[in-house]
Amino acid sequence: SYDGGESTKERLVSVLDDLEVLSRELIEMLALSRTQKLPQPGEDVQILEVLVQRDREFQELMAVAQSQGKLHEEMQRLEKEVEKRDSDIQQLQKQLKEAEHILATAVYQAKEKLKSIDKARKGSVLSEELIKYAHRISASNAVCAPLNWVPGDPRRPYPTDLEMRSGMLGLMANLPSNGVNGHLPGDALAAGRLPGQNTHTHRCTLVGRLRGDAPSSSRVRSGFGASGTQQGERGGRGKHELNLIFILNCITGWTTRVTKPQLRSLYLRFCLKNVP
Amino acid sequence: MATAQTTQEKENEDWSLLPLVHDIIKCMDKDSQDVHQELAKLKSKIQEAREQISNMPGIDCSPQEQQQQLCTLREQVRTKNQLLHKYKGLCMFDVPKAS
Numbered sequence: 611s612y613d614g615g616e617s618t619k620e621r622l623v624s625v626l627d628d629l630e631v632l633s634r635e636l637i638e639m640l641a642l643s644r645t646q647k648l649p650q651p652g653e654d655v656q657i658l659e660v661l662v663q664r665d666r667e668f669q670e671l672m673a674v675a676q677s678q679g680k681l682h683e684e685m686q687r688l689e690k691e692v693e694k695r696d697s698d699i700q701q702l703q704k705q706l707k708e709a710e711h712i713l714a715t716a717v718y719q720a721k722e723k724l725k726s727i728d729k730a731r732k733g734s735v736l737s738e739e740l741i742k743y744a745h746r747i748s749a750s751n752a753v754c755a756p757l758n759w760v761p762g763d764p765r766r767p768y769p770t771d772l773e774m775r776s777g778m779l780g781l782m783a784n785l786p787s788n789g790v791n792g793h794l795p796g797d798a799l800a801a802g803r804l805p806g807q808n809t810h811t812h813r814c815t816l817v818g819r820l821r822g823d824a825p826s827s828s829r830v831r832s833g834f835g836a837s838g839t840q841q842g843e844r845g846g847r848g849k850h851e852l853n854l855i856f857i858l859n860c861i862t863g864w865t866t867r868v869t870k871p872q873l874r875s876l877y878l879r880f881c882l883k884n885v886p
Numbered sequence: 887m888a889t890a891q892t893t894q895e896k897e898n899e900d901w902s903l904l905p906l907v908h909d910i911i912k913c914m915d916k917d918s919q920d921v922h923q924e925l926a927k928l929k930s931k932i933q934e935a936r937e938q939i940s941n942m943p944g945i946d947c948s949p950q951e952q953q954q955q956l957c958t959l960r961e962q963v964r965t966k967n968q969l970l971h972k973y974k975g976l977c978m979f980d981v982p983k984a985s
Contacts, residue, residue: 616948617946617947617948617951618945618947618948618949619939619940619942619945619946622939623936623939626932626936626939629903629932633903633928637907637910637911637914637925640911640914641914644914661907665903665904668901668902668903669901672901674949675945676942677949678942678949678952679942679943679944679945681944681952682943682944683943683944684956685952685955685956685959688956688959688960688962688963689959692959692962692963692966695966695967695969695970696966699966699969699970699973702970702974706973706976
């Protein structure tokens with residue numbers, strides 16, 4: 611009878627051991643019976659019957675073992691297939707993860723863009739005003755000092771103390787808007803940079819309006835920093851461009867929203883309007 | 887069919903020890919000196935069978951256990967094929983190359 615828990619190898623070895631013992635016993639018994647001339651009918655027949663039974667069992671088990679060998683080959687083939695599928699699935703999983711990451715980033719950026727668009731719509735500014743303002747400050751040494759500037763020359767580059775104090779940083783620090791460090795509000799007028807009080811008021815109003823959209827002071831700071839690095843450039847075209855960039859920086863965060871081609875377009879429009 | 891049956895019988899005969907035992911008994915009956923040679927043959931046949939058993943692949947488990955393992959493997963392959971088919975049927979993404 612077959613015991614399901616025992617492996618085929620164990621059963622084969624066991625049956626082979628039985629065969630070996632039984633055949634030896636049979637041969638020894640026959641040899642003994644011949645030397646002693648003692649007939650032992652029955653016992654040798656019993657051994658022979660068990661031997662035949664075990665031999666048949668051994669052959670059956672060998673057939674089973676051979677079929678198991680074939681199944682083993684099939685299992686090895688399936689195992690290789692499983693490994694290959696696992697590798698494919700892992701590859702696909704990796705690609706899906708990458709796609710998820712890209713989509714998540716795209717969604718985040720799109721949301722940020724929508725927020726920016728919304729903010730821009732709420733505080734829209736006419737490009738004409740920007741161009742006018744750029745022209746005004748570039749025409750009065752507002753961005754960079756004149757080439758022949760020396761200490762003591764009241765024509766200082768933009769921003770003056772007055773303008774700094776009227777901006778968001780000044781308001782945050784609660785600084786007085788005039789009479790500090792010897793720079794009076796009249797400095798700007800005296801330097802001829804502001805064509806008149808009306809213009810100054812208009813500019814302050816415009817800048818104030820634009821700055822009112824500022825989401826944070828850090829952006830204001832970054833705007834000034836960006837303009838500061840660009841003050842080294844001089845010259846007509848570069849100057850106008852710098853003025854535009856400076857204004858946009860002052861508007862806080864516009865550098866992230868206004869692309870370079872848009873800026874160039876604004877500049878070209880400005881140039882076309884100012885052709886003599 | 888007949889050829890397969892013959893092959894099967896041959897295989898069965900190959901692993902039977904009875905012919906060798908029979909030869910030994912015959913030699914003993916005849917008081918032949920070949921009995922030692924026949925005994926050596928039987929011993930070497932048993933040894934050969936032991937080596938064959940130790941080298942046979944896939945017999946470390948019972949046939950039932952092997953069938954279960956085979957079924958599990960087939961099921962795994964089937965499931966993984968379905969999964970792959972499902973993944974490949976999803977929308978494809980063009981992953982941009984990192985520049």
